[in-house]
Amino acid sequence: MSEFDYDLFVIGGGSGGVRAARISAGYGAKVAIAEEYRLGGTCVIRGCVPKKLLVYASRFRDDFEDAAGFGWSLSEPKFDWPTLIANKDAEITRLEGLYRQGLERAGVTILQARAELADAHTVTVQPGNRRITAKTILVATGGRPVVPQVPGAGHAITSNEAFHLDELPKSILIVGGGYIAVEFAGIFSGLGVDTTLLYRGPKILRGFDEELRDHLTEELFKRRIDVVCNAEIASIDKGWTHTKVTLKDGSTVETGKVMYATGRSPNTKGLGLEAASVKLGEKGEIIVDPYSRSSVENIYAVGDVTDRVNLTPVAIREGHAFADTVFGNKPTAVNHDLVPTAVFSTPEIGTVGLPEAVARERYPKLDVYKARFKPLKHTLSGRDERMFMKLLVDGDSGKVVGCHILGDDAAEIVQMAAIAMRLGATKADFDATMALHPSAAEELVTMREKWVPPAAVPAARAQKK
Ligand SMILES: Cc1cc2nc3c(=O)[nH]c(=O)nc-3n(C[C@H](O)[C@H](O)[C@H](O)COP(=O)(O)OP(=O)(O)OC[C@H]3O[C@@H](n4cnc5c(N)ncnc54)[C@H](O)[C@@H]3O)c2cc1C
Helix, strand or coil, X not given: CCCCCEEEXXXXXXXXXXXXXXXXXXXXXXXXXXXXXXXXHHHHHHCHHHHHHHHHHHHHHHHHHHHHHHCCCCCCCCCCHHHHHHHHHHHXXXXXXXXXXXXXXXXXXXXXXXXXXXXXXXXXXXXXXXXXXXXXXXXXXXXXXXXXXXXXXXXXXXXXXXCCCXXXXXXXXXXXXXXXXXXXXXXXXXXXXXXXXXXXXXXXXXXXCHHHHHHHHHHHHHCCCEEECCCCEEEEEECCCCEEEEECCCCEEEECEEEECCCEEECCCCCCCCCCCCCECCCCCECCCCCCECCCCCEEECHHHHCCCCCHHHHHHHHHHHHHHHCCCXXXXXXXXXCCEEECCCCCEEEEXXXXXXXXXXXXXEEEEEXXXXXXXXXXXXXXXXXXXXXXXXXXXXXXXXXXXXCCCHHHHHHHHHHHHHCXXXXXXXXXXXXXXXXXXXXXXXXXXXXXXXXXXXXXHHHHC
């Protein structure tokens, strides 16, 4: 008999933890998982899934407006927030049930509990103060929203609460320039809320390709989302009807609600990691090796708590690789290159590979292909919206090293482009691929002319134009 209660104890029943628990149990390990809130974690309960449902809801406004150009006439559409939230909640509960079923079928013991490390092989679970031992411990506790220390910040919400508002405010001030801030700006604006996006940096979506950032900002303005950069909140005062926000430059804004989407930090506080001597990084993230092993031999960590690439498919892949490595006798390191990602703004962004600025540093000979055009649909809808596509190609090998798209279905298109890029596709491979017509995606295989920076345009050519 083993000297431990379990072979594996997983702390956190989110994307990474659930996958790791299920696959490890499949390899014959005796597994327990503790989840303090709801199985499914951030992605299912208050992240990707509910967010995408709200994004869908917010885009019907465009559909109703666009339909007129195609001959449809509609009576005034009405929107009911409580119906949307109730339907969204029912779907989340269904998904949570599927997660539970999957774990139960695999023979995993599920504890509705908070778990903390007492030492390298022992966890304490609450309620009950039970001590449980395990040969291997996996920390998959995810992250939590960070709210700056500003007087009155307690009056603001984060994405966690945004999914459960009793009613829609008339106006909202969203603070932050990352993808969650931008996505919620699109959601609230699409649902009819007067929306301001306030960001302390010079431009939203730091880390994304510059042109995506510029073109999206332009599209957000067209949608009457007020994007205010280089601005920070000094204090928040809650009145009877409105919230008064004072900015650091002394100006004030009145709004119905303030939402902070100012980043997330790894959930490592109060976990007892110090008791087990697990090393943490500057942001409190668990430092791990390519096999997700921490500084302590039998303690591993996957997902957002390690702050590598904070996305659901990455957490799942890391959880799976952990199980293969530790219980499946197949040491597997996760490759974090070429992770496709989306910003579900409206219009949306899909991107994979390097932004142009980074690609230029890495590849001395970089060829850029780009197109900006009015999508066919908007020739009749009349919507003033442009799609943008950009391919970055290493001029020496011909390999496509970056693919950036802004516009309808960008996420769907980029998922497919990521397969080609993973296989090492060159620009010549893209060009040899038959176009699918009429589609927006065909632009990716029909861009023939390298982009030439304006300064490099020969004078004669410039004059002819
Ligand atoms: C608003 C929002 C939108 C997002 N949209 C996307 C998207 O579109 N696409 C995408 O890929 N990613 C998206 N993400 C990111 C994605 O949700 C995370 O990358 C993913 O959930 C990370 O999985 P995880 O397993 O590391 O952690 P989580 O899913 O956060 O799971 C951690 C779990 O651990 C539990 N827990 C924490 N501490 C303890 C403890 N001591 N004891 C027991 N349980 C504990 C928590 O309750 C939680 O359920 C979004 C995130 C947010 C917040």
